[in-house]
Amino acid sequence: MPTEMTLRDHAREAVRDEVSKQAWALFARQGFEATTVDQIAEAAGMSRRTFFRYFAGKDELVLDRIVASGRLVADALRDRPADEAAWPALRAAFDQTVSLQEQHEDMSRRLQVMLRDEPALRTTVEARRRLWLELLAPLVAERLPRQHASSGSDLRAAAVTSSAIACLEVAQTTWATHPETSLAALLDEAMGAVNPLQ
Known part of the structure; x- marks a missing residue:
């Protein structure tokens, strides 16, 4: 039986979605290799350290x-x-x-x-x-x-x-x-x- 998502789960998914949206916009503009984790984090309004709480890497x-x-x-x-x-x-x-x-x-x-x-x-x-x-x-x-x-x-x-x-x-x-x-x-x-x- 699937468990219901908590408020924290929803918040985490919302953050992941926003990071993903910003990353894909950067990838489209400048390519994958040229896009850094720091740029993605900055575009998403977070620190590099916070980025790695949500994703293992780009x-x-x-x-x-x-x-x-x-x-x-x-x-x-x-x-x-x-x-x-x-x-x-x-x-x-x-x-x-x-x-x-x-x-x-x-x-x-x-x-x-x-x-x-x-x-x-x-x-x-x-x-x-x-x-x-x-x-x-x-x-x-x-x-x-x-x-x-x-x-x-x-x-x-x-x-x-x-x-x-x-x-x-x-x-x-x-x-x-x-x-x-x-x-x-x-x-x-x-x-x-x-x-x-x-």
């Missing part, structure tokens, strides 16, 4: 955002009609993150370039793939047709989910450097090119 700010967006997609996938096939259900679930990025397109494009180009974030990007795979693959497995193969649905679910995540990443990378394009349209094109379940 990498955690990126990972937190990735985990939160993965949970949004997982919740959306869980809410799709039970009889919808896995591939179109994944495409619809990705709308959660696509619409947020398109609403804040200038910042989102810069952040996608940062995730692509900054060597310090390569491990974090790989962590996103693993986290999203862990969140989404079990939900995808429930939507796959039953087979008697010894590999079971886990291997197929991992393959389908990994393919969909790769399509999203390709669409995001292309969108980041092509301002005239729509992320939703690019994702449709990428997923349409693979479309393993149709």
